[in-house]
Amino acid sequence: MSSSPSSSAQAARAAVAARLKELRLEAGLTGVELAERCGWHKAKSSRIENARTPPSDADIRTWCAACGAQRHAEDLIASSRSAESMFVEWRRKQRTGLRRLQDSYVERYRQTTHFRIYSPDIVPGFVQTPAYATALLSSITEFRQIPDDVADAVAARTERSQIVHEGRRRFALLVEEAVLRYRIGDAATMAGQLGYLLSVMSLPTVSLGIIPFTAPRPMWPLEACYIFDDRMVQVELLTTDVTIRAPTEIATYLAAFTELHKLAVYGNQARALITSAIDSLEG
The missing domain is CATH 1.10.260.40 (lambda repressor-like DNA-binding domains)
Structure with missing residues (x-):
């Protein structure tokens, strides 16, 4: 890259x-x-x-x-x-802080009715609690040495995430089990976040799949990706945000998402993994 x-x-x-x-x-x-x-x-x-x-x-x-x-x-x-716009450095997008970046996604989300999101490492932004988002965005701010507007950015992200509760869109969320175990913030922050996942997965418009550590892997863990309907994919790398609009490339990400979906557990099995992660916080 x-x-x-x-x-x-x-x-x-x-x-x-x-x-x-x-x-x-x-x-x-x-x-x-x-x-x-x-x-x-x-x-x-x-x-x-x-x-x-x-x-x-x-x-x-x-x-x-x-x-x-x-x-x-x-x-x-x-x-x-898309040759001029598909690769955009996070440094450029975040140079004035994180609030403006959060606001820049609003129109894209309004235009989307079906979200497919895969994350190997963090809870997807749509279902982050304010405490979890604060811990995560604070880390990003410190690492990238950008202006600290974390409180405003968290407020914007929280407000934007209300679309999950509107009932007019579908959310297919896939995460690796590691997402439940990585300590973003302190134990209380993680407990609150995991508890919120238990709550949000009961929404009729939300499908939350968790890929267990023990799942056989015909499809390896990928980079975080956000699929907006069938028209665009956003891929998040450490230094760069990649926007993909080529139909065959989108089809490849959709195929990969389908394969990852097959590896995940849902319902009671997913709840058991989340509950186990919560229990581990008490150790």
């Missing part, structure tokens, strides 16, 4: 260019022949293929049609459109 938005964007542009070149080669066309089929100068093909000129949507459709590969056009268009 590139370390800066500019280098990440260039890598994304290069990936689109490389895929277009592959389609040309698979079609058995030279650069000159492709240009003739597309009706433009051969230099344009070269500039696009070497990532010196970003292709327009029309350019990509024309290129794919010339190669007999129209089925790839929409994926490439989505990748090309």
Whole structure:
């Protein structure tokens, strides 16, 4: 993963260019022949293929049609459109603190009716208690050395999370059992958070699955990901927030989520894991 938005964007542009070149080669066309089929100068093909000129949507459709590969056009268009914005450093997004970042998600959440969320390490933000969120965001603030507006950020996150209780959206939450055991905050904070999970999992619009430590792993633990309907995936890495809109990549995350879903336990079995984690806090 590139370390800066500019280098990440260039890598994304290069990936689109490389895929277009592959389609040309698979079609058995030279650069000159492709240009003739597309009706433009051969230099344009070269500039696009070497990532010196970003292709327009029309350019990509024309290129794919010339190669007999129209089925790839929409994926490439989505990748090309997001090349400048799909990789955004947390440092840039959080430079003024965390409250503004919390507010930036509101419209995205309003537009979504079905959330699928997988987290290997922390309780998803939608179902965090204020105390847990305070402990987590305080750690982030200290680690990244950004302005401390944790109280405002927690208030914004708590307010935004009320959509879980509105009943108009569906939430499929998958977490690794480690999420129940990692001590974010003190024992009281964790006890309150785990107790809240027991409460929220009874909501008719919420499905909470927990993948036990002992589950056989045909699908390995992944990075945290948030799937918004079938239109976008947000992947959270240590330094970077990645937004994915290419249909085939979204389909891959949906397939992975389905496989992880098969590993999880629900209902009474999930409650037993949460209760066990609560009991361990007393030791």
